[in-house]
Amino acid sequence: MRDAYNLELDNLRAQLGDMVQLVAEAMELATRSLLHQDLETAEQVISDDVKVDDARSAAEEKAYGLLALQAPVATDLRIVVAALHAAESIERMGDLALHVAKAARRRHPEPVLPPDVRPAFERLGDVDVRLARKLERVVRGDDAEAAKSLEDDDDEVDEIHRNLFTVIMDSDWQHGVSPAVDLTLLSRFYERYADHAVSVARRMLFVVTGRMPNHSSSDV
Amino acid sequence: MRDAYNLELDNLRAQLGDMVQLVAEAMELATRSLLHQDLETAEQVISDDVKVDDARSAAEEKAYGLLALQAPVATDLRIVVAALHAAESIERMGDLALHVAKAARRRHPEPVLPPDVRPAFERLGDVDVRLARKLERVVRGDDAEAAKSLEDDDDEVDEIHRNLFTVIMDSDWQHGVSPAVDLTLLSRFYERYADHAVSVARRMLFVVTGRMPNHSSSDV
Numbered sequence: 001m002r003d004a005y006n007l008e009l010d011n012l013r014a015q016l017g018d019m020v021q022l023v024a025e026a027m028e029l030a031t032r033s034l035l036h037q038d039l040e041t042a043e044q045v046i047s048d049d050v051k052v053d054d055a056r057s058a059a060e061e062k063a064y065g066l067l068a069l070q071a072p073v074a075t076d077l078r079i080v081v082a083a084l085h086a087a088e089s090i091e092r093m094g095d096l097a098l099h100v101a102k103a104a105r106r107r108h109p110e111p112v113l114p115p116d117v118r119p120a121f122e123r124l125g126d127v128d129v130r131l132a133r134k135l136e137r138v139v140r141g142d143d144a145e146a147a148k149s150l151e152d153d154d155d156e157v158d159e160i161h162r163n164l165f166t167v168i169m170d171s172d173w174q175h176g177v178s179p180a181v182d183l184t185l186l187s188r189f190y191e192r193y194a195d196h197a198v199s200v201a202r203r204m205l206f207v208v209t210g211r212m213p214n215h216s217s218s219d220v
Numbered sequence: 221m222r223d224a225y226n227l228e229l230d231n232l233r234a235q236l237g238d239m240v241q242l243v244a245e246a247m248e249l250a251t252r253s254l255l256h257q258d259l260e261t262a263e264q265v266i267s268d269d270v271k272v273d274d275a276r277s278a279a280e281e282k283a284y285g286l287l288a289l290q291a292p293v294a295t296d297l298r299i300v301v302a303a304l305h306a307a308e309s310i311e312r313m314g315d316l317a318l319h320v321a322k323a324a325r326r327r328h329p330e331p332v333l334p335p336d337v338r339p340a341f342e343r344l345g346d347v348d349v350r351l352a353r354k355l356e357r358v359v360r361g362d363d364a365e366a367a368k369s370l371e372d373d374d375d376e377v378d379e380i381h382r383n384l385f386t387v388i389m390d391s392d393w394q395h396g397v398s399p400a401v402d403l404t405l406l407s408r409f410y411e412r413y414a415d416h417a418v419s420v421a422r423r424m425l426f427v428v429t430g431r432m433p434n435h436s437s438s439d440v
Contacts, residue, residue, distance in 0.1 A: 064297065071291035077284065084301060085308060169398045178389045180397045184404045 005070050012062045012083050017140040019055040019090045024132035026052070026097035027193060031125030033104040034186070035118060037111050045101035052094035059087040078207040085203055086139065089196040093132070096193040103186055112182055114175045120164050124190040127156050131197045138201045147201045157194040161187050225290050232282045232303050237360040239275040239310045244352035246272070246317035247413060251345030253324040254406070255338060257331050265321035272314035279307040298427040305423055306359065309416040313352070316413040323406055332402055334395045340384050344410040347376050351417045358421045367421045377414040381407050 026045050033042035063084050066072065072080055103112055113121055131153045137143035138150070164187045167173065168180045246265050253262035283304050286292065292300055323332055333341055351373045357363035358370070384407045387393065388400045 064301070067287065067301070068293045068297055073288045077288055081284070081287070081301075081304060084304065088305060088308070165401065168401055173397055177393055177397055177400045181385065181388055181400055181404045184401045185408065188405065188408070 005066070005072070005076070008062070008066055008070070009076070009079065012059065012066065012080070013140055015055065015059045015062060016083060016086055016090065017136050019052065019059060019087065020093075020132055020136040020139055022048070022052050022055060023090055023093040023097060024129050024136065026094055027100070027125065027132060028129045030097040030100035030104070031121065031129070033101055034112055035122060035125070037104065037107075037109055039105060039108045042101040042105040042108070045097060046105065049094055049098045052091055056087045056091040060084060063087070075207060079204075082203045082207045086200045089200045093193050093196045096189045096196075099189050100186060103182060107182070112179070112186070114179055117164065117167060117183060120160055120167075121186070121190075124157060124160050124187065127153050127160070128190050128193050128197075131157070131194050135197045135201050138204055144205060147205050150198055150201050154194045154198045157191055161191040225286070225292070225296075228282070228286055228290070229296070229299065232279065232286065232300070233360055235275065235279045235282060236303060236306055236310065237356050239272065239279060239307065240313075240352055240356040240359055242268075242272050242275060243310055243313040243317060244349050244356065246314055247320070247345065247352060248349045250317040250320035250324070251341065251349070253321055254332055255342060255345070257324065257327075257329055259325060259328045262321040262325040262328070265317060266325065269314055269318045272311055276307045276311040280304060283307070295427060299424075302423045302427045306420045309420045313413050313416050316409045316416075319409050320406060323402060327402070332399070332406070334399055337384065337387060337403060340380055340387075341406070341410075344377060344380050344407065347373050347380070348410050348413050348417075351377075351414050355417045355421050358424055364425060367425050370418055370421050374414045374418045377411055381411040 026048065029041050030045045032038055033045065063080050066080050067077075070076075106112075131150055134143070134146040134150050134153070137146045164183060168183055173180065246268065249261050250265045252258055253265065283300050286300050287297075290296075326332075351370055354363070354366040354370050354373070357366045384403060388403055393400065
């Protein structure tokens, strides 16, 4: 009985790991579509989002099954609830990648990004995808250490996000209001994506170790 | 046994209702601080946010207690899980009100809003607070009908949000890049607040009636 339960729990972790893999790939492709005005890639991210939604429903049903049939208590209960929260946050990460792809599609064939901010978005994309890859390992239970460096990655995203605001609001900004508005939202999408990744990792670790990593994540 | 369980479930709903009341008030005050450069009110929203965080922890603990001690199944189980998701979303609504208050404080004593967009933010604040008041009734189980009109309110928020972008990106925009960036984020905070309210209401109703309201909410 106990072994069957743990097997089911492993399956749930694997499902969530697959889901993180999907949203990591979504953000990687969305960033590519943004940097290269690549409409086909943008469309692919947009049409693939339904896979993330389906994966979330499947993970939720698995979690309900565990709760209803096995009535876990203590740490086991908290792991299942953390998985439910994780499924919601990971779906949200997919939505944020989708928003990036939609922005690329909306301006196509015009570039969304003025040349001077391209490197910043290249870095945002890199760090977000790196974060998601680490989160995948944390979720699968393969690498608890990854959670610590995940917080550092999140700090890096916050710093790029803040620097972008400085650039946009500087009197040297040559590109006018409309790109400024696009970049403000886009930068926020990357920043929220990273926040969700950290929050899932913290919650998963907390239920396993009983301790939050010694680091607080900021918002905005 | 069964009655004690329902009593506990009522308590959980009441806790969530109180939490929604807190974040409704937070958005009301945050909007006031934004419209009137009212630093004292902004500070109050910022310092009161901890009450929302505490209320969320308390609601989560109550939900864990119900899951661990009563091992609910079927609809009862889904109500408790919906409550857990609700606690997270309502806390997020509080964070979004907090962001509005922080924007008001950051620019103080300068106004954040150019005069021509003040009416739009007055409406955003009004509709968000109205949404939250209706959500409170839905959560307390007092008014399932409120959920339908809540979707209409969300549409209204989306429309104000979209109109604001048209105004900001118009060639007549006189206020430069920096206010445009502020308004873009602020408008998004109001829009996300409404989205969270609708998503909590939909989930609570779904678990009770087994049907989603016949309306899909948009994002961005």
